[in-house]
Amino acid sequence: MSASPLSSMETGDHAVLLLHGLSSSPLELRFLARLLADEGFVTHTPELPGYSAGAGHQPMEQWISAAVAEFDKLAARHRHVSVCGLSMGATLAAALAHERPAARALLLLSITLSYDGWAIPWYRFLLDYVYYTPMRSRYRYREHEPYGLRNEALRSKIARAMQKNDISEVGPASISMPALHEAGRLAGWVRKKLKGVRTDCLILHAIDDETSSPHNARFVGTHIGASFLRTIWLDDSYHMITSDNEREVVARECALFLRESVAATVSSTTPTPVISRALARRLRQLATVARKE
Template identity: 30%
Template sequence: MLLLPGAEPFTHDGSSTGVLFCHGFTGTPQSLRAWAGHLAIRGMTVSLPLLPGHGTRWQDLQRTGWQDWYATVDRELNELHRRCEQVFVCGLSMGGALALRLAARRGQAVSGLALVNPAITFPRIQGYALPVLRHLLPTARGLISDIAKDGVRETGYERVPLHAAHSMRALFALVRAELPQVTQPLLVMHSRVDHVVPPSDSAAVLAGVSSVDTTERVLESSFHVATLDHDAERIFQETDAFITRLATRKTARDGT
C-alpha cells in the first residue's frame, strides 16, 4: 500500500534519552516530523511511528481501533527502553491521549510528557449520535490542516471514518478515567484558538492528573496543528528545555 507523502515513520539513534512521538487521528508523522527532527538534532534517540490505518486511505483506518493505535506506541516504548535509560513521550491531539494512557499504565517507564493540544473529549452532540450514525454513514468531513500559517498543509485524510471515530471516543473515556494515575512531569502546550480540540481539554488534563511538576504554555499564534504553525519553534524549544531539565536532574541524582 502506497503511503501519503510524509507519512513515513521516522527514527533516529542518539543518546540514552529517548523520545516517543504520537501523531493525531487521521494524521501522519508529517505533522510531528520537524518536532522529532529538532530533538534528533539535539542528540536524543527518537521514534515517530505511523499508527495503524493511517497514512494510506481512510478505508484502512475504518478497520482499526484504539487498541491497535495504543499497541503500536506501547511497543515503541518498549523498543526505546531497550536502547535508552529514560523515555519521554510527546503527543499531538489524539496522540496526547495515547501518551497519557502510556503514562497512566506504564508508570516509571515514562519519564515525562510533552503534549500539544491534547484531545480527551468528543463533541457531545456528535458523540450521542455516533453509535447509530456510524452504521448509516461511513465517513464525515475531515479534521486536518487547522493551521493559521499560510501555505502550510497537514498530510492526512480528508474524511473521518466513523467506526474509527467511535473507537477514539471510547479511548477518550478511558483516558479521562485514568488521569489521576498520571504522576509524571507534564508540559501542556495549547493554542488559544483551536477549531478541532477545545482548550478546555488541556485544562481538564492539567486538573485531572496527579503530577506535581506541571507546566502550561499558551500558543497565541497557532491553530490546532501547532507543530506546523507559527508557534512550532517555541514548541520545539520548550520541549527541548523540559526534557533536558529532567534528564539533567536524573543524571545528577544518579551521581553520573
C-alpha cells in the same frame, strides 16, 4: 506496520516516541522530530496498526497496545524514553504513560479529550448516535478550513493538498466513523486514568484552538497526577501547533522540558549533564529577569 522513515533508531541516551493525530501520519511531526534530533534526542515516529492513515480499523485497546510495544522497543535500547503526542496522539500518549510509568516525560500537544473547539460543527454530537446506525460504515467526517492553521499561506497550501489527496502534512482529508467512535472511547478512558499518570508533564495548547478548546488542557492540568507539570499557552496558532506559526516555540519548549525532566532526577553526586544551547539561553533569560526584579 513498519516504522516511518522519519524515525531515527540510532543509539542515544534519551529517545522520544512521537505519536501523530487520529488517522494521520508522521508528517504532522516532521518539524518537531527534526529539531529534537538536532538537539541530540533519538526520535521515533511510528505508524500504528488500526490508528494511522491507511492502517485499517481496530479498537482503541489495540492502539494502546501498539504504542506500548513501540515504547518497549525504545526502552530496551535507551536510558530515557519520553512520549509526545499531538491532538488525539496526545490522548494516546497519556494512555501510554499510564501503562508505562517509567516514561521519562510526557509532552501533550493540543490534547483532545473533546472535539469542542470553535470550528467544530454544531451537529458534531449527533455523530455519536450515527455510529449505531448503518451509516457508520459509509459516513466520513470531512476536515474543513482552517485545517488547524492560523497561518493563511500554509492553510491555502493545505486546502489544495486536501483536494488532491486523502492526507496532508497536517492530517487526513476525512476521518471514518469507527475511528471517531474509538477516539471517543480512548478519551473517556484517559479522563478516568489521569490521576494515575505521574510522569513529568508538559502541556502545550493554543488559546484559539478551533478543534479542542483550552478546556481540554485545563482538565488535564487539574486532574493529572504529575508533580512536575508545566502548561504553556500559545497565542498565534490554531490546533496544528507543530506546523503553525509557533512551531519553533513548540519544538524548543519540548526540548527544554525533556532536558529539565532528566536534570531534576540527577543526584548531586552525578556529573553535571551537558547543557544545550536552548537551555543555556533560557537560563540567561531567567537570570536577566531576576536581576531586573
